[in-house]
Amino acid sequence: MSSAWEVDDQTPEEVAAQERLYGPFTEAVRDLVDVAILTEVDAAEVDRARAEIEAVTARLRRRQRNGSFGVRYDPAGGRTRAWGNAVVGLRNAVAPPLRVERDPSGDGRVSSDFHLGAAYEGPPGLVHGGVLALVLDQLLGESAGARGKPGMTGTLTLTYRRATPLGPLRGEAWIDRVEGVKTFAHGHLLGPEGATVEAQGVFILPRWARESATRPDRFE
Amino acid sequence: MSSAWEVDDQTPEEVAAQERLYGPFTEAVRDLVDVAILTEVDAAEVDRARAEIEAVTARLRRRQRNGSFGVRYDPAGGRTRAWGNAVVGLRNAVAPPLRVERDPSGDGRVSSDFHLGAAYEGPPGLVHGGVLALVLDQLLGESAGARGKPGMTGTLTLTYRRATPLGPLRGEAWIDRVEGVKTFAHGHLLGPEGATVEAQGVFILPRWARESATRPDRFE
Numbered sequence: 322m323s324s325a326w327e328v329d330d331q332t333p334e335e336v337a338a339q340e341r342l343y344g345p346f347t348e349a350v351r352d353l354v355d356v357a358i359l360t361e362v363d364a365a366e367v368d369r370a371r372a373e374i375e376a377v378t379a380r381l382r383r384r385q386r387n388g389s390f391g392v393r394y395d396p397a398g399g400r401t402r403a404w405g406n407a408v409v410g411l412r413n414a415v416a417p418p419l420r421v422e423r424d425p426s427g428d429g430r431v432s433s434d435f436h437l438g439a440a441y442e443g444p445p446g447l448v449h450g451g452v453l454a455l456v457l458d459q460l461l462g463e464s465a466g467a468r469g470k471p472g473m474t475g476t477l478t479l480t481y482r483r484a485t486p487l488g489p490l491r492g493e494a495w496i497d498r499v500e501g502v503k504t505f506a507h508g509h510l511l512g513p514e515g516a517t518v519e520a521q522g523v524f525i526l527p528r529w530a531r532e533s534a535t536r537p538d539r540f541e
Numbered sequence: 542m543s544s545a546w547e548v549d550d551q552t553p554e555e556v557a558a559q560e561r562l563y564g565p566f567t568e569a570v571r572d573l574v575d576v577a578i579l580t581e582v583d584a585a586e587v588d589r590a591r592a593e594i595e596a597v598t599a600r601l602r603r604r605q606r607n608g609s610f611g612v613r614y615d616p617a618g619g620r621t622r623a624w625g626n627a628v629v630g631l632r633n634a635v636a637p638p639l640r641v642e643r644d645p646s647g648d649g650r651v652s653s654d655f656h657l658g659a660a661y662e663g664p665p666g667l668v669h670g671g672v673l674a675l676v677l678d679q680l681l682g683e684s685a686g687a688r689g690k691p692g693m694t695g696t697l698t699l700t701y702r703r704a705t706p707l708g709p710l711r712g713e714a715w716i717d718r719v720e721g722v723k724t725f726a727h728g729h730l731l732g733p734e735g736a737t738v739e740a741q742g743v744f745i746l747p748r749w750a751r752e753s754a755t756r757p758d759r760f761e
Contacts, residue, residue: 353634449627
């Protein structure tokens with residue numbers, strides 16, 4: 322598997338068509354993941370569902386990419402597609418997915434309103450502490466990358482102030498300071514009763530990104 | 542949604558039967574999540590798959606629990622089922638899932654060998670930094686809970702030493718020290734070339750667990 326961006330020759334129209342196709346498809350898979358946790362239909366119905374899912378999967382595997390989705394960039398549209406990303410990936414049913422809004426000023430401030438359901442549980446009725454870390458890592462990383470430097474996580478420190486109930490949440494992140502290849506980003510998650518988790522991270526511009534001719538500034 | 546363990550009246554045989562039913566079913570959903578990222582079949586086939594998945598989901602929703610799975614405990618078998626858990630949940634297709642081994646000495650040392658595929662990607666071909674945090678939070682929490690104190694995360698600090706490629710991985714965690722309701726746990730993830738991420742966490746025994754009559758000591 323590659324660890325570089327792939328530049329492809331998709332036109333903006335082709336990318337838009339894929340988005341219309343894979344967006345609802347992956348939403349259907351997410352809905353199945355949710356009901357797989359919650360269903361209480363009888364065993365025969367669960368077994369029948371399993372057989373049907375296996376048949377669908379076999380058909381989808383007839384032509385497929387190996388490895389992982391990677392991150393793809395189309396020069397024509399200037400869009401970076403991290404569609405396999407575990408937090409924001411359009412085609413990844415593990416991802417909630419988050420849609421990250423960037424402050425138009427370009428100062429690195431990002432935010433996201435999102436919903437975490439049954440699939441993100443840790444203690445009963447609460448979001449898994451590690452899922453909160455996962456989301457914050459993405460938000461802080463996107464903040465750090467907002468100035469054109471896609472960073473990889475160097476260190477991440479999370480302080481859990483109170484339990485985070487499953488349901489609607491908001492995340493915010495911003496750049497505290499930049500020192501050479503290191504970007505220091507901060508952020509937090511907000512539940513119905515205010516901040517539940519605070520995060521501080523150091524993101525480092527990796528060598529391959531420093532040397533790359535294309536410098537995509539946005540994950541989607 | 543509740544934030545307490547649910548004690549139910551399942552017999553050990555009923556729990557075993559559910560495990561045999563839901564284990565393979567959820568594996569089928571995980572396989573679908575993987576191919577949803579990777580498939581390159583034509584648009585008509587993707588749309589057909591979406592319609593079929595939606596039909597399966599609708600049938601599974603005819604009888605279902607609301608909210609989330611929670612954590613259930615059967616006194617007869619003495620087993621705690623965190624089957625909706627985002628890292629270890631038998632019924633959660635977001636979970637890889639990890640199977641966590643505990644050192645029989647009861648000193649809190651835990652380990653897990655697991656595989657992370659396309660659904661856990663961050664940078665191209667690499668595990669998402671936040672997924673590594675998610676896995677380590679679970680391992681450190683299980684370590685902290687090994688002495689009968691299921692803890693919630695207080696703080697978690699991750700130091701990323703090198704990139705972690707998608708594929709086979711191993712995680713290890715252990716208790717550094719205990720101070721009252723706080724347990725200090727350490728751990729790391731090991732890739733093909735050694736440790737990639739180190740973690741330190743403080744886990745706190747929440748009030749509801751301190752007051753609970755049942756003290757389950759194991760997540761499954």
